[in-house]
Amino acid sequence: MRAKTVGLASLILLAAVLMALVPNSYCCFPVGDLDRNWVVDMRDLGILARAFGSYPNSTNWNPDADLNGDGFVDIRDAGILLRHFGERVEW
Numbered sequence: 001m002r003a004k005t006v007g008l009a010s011l012i013l014l015a016a017v018l019m020a021l022v023p024n025s026y027c028c029f030p031v032g033d034l035d036r037n038w039v040v041d042m043r044d045l046g047i048l049a050r051a052f053g054s055y056p057n058s059t060n061w062n063p064d065a066d067l068n069g070d071g072f073v074d075i076r077d078a079g080i081l082l083r084h085f086g087e088r089v090e091w
């Protein structure tokens, strides 16, 4: 029984680690879907606009808006979002 419990705990830990390593944008949501509603639209562009020009420790920093992960929210992130504008996940 104890071995079964340890095995289950290990599986849960492994799943948590994998989920932490795979960003949501690559898992379930379209790239640029900053509000996680499965569509890239004006609301996402607004979120990016509010974070535009920011970097970690900026008051308006939003790590989700840093789509290329370079530590700045700038025109390159806006370009990534616009390339995916209109994409949606249908269920």
Ligand SMILES: [Ca+2]
Binding pocket: 032, 033, 034, 035, 036, 037, 038, 039, 040, 041, 043, 044
């Ligand atoms: Ca969205």
Ligand SMILES: [Ca+2]
Binding pocket: 065, 066, 067, 068, 069, 070, 071, 072, 073, 074, 076, 077
């Ligand atoms: Ca960036």
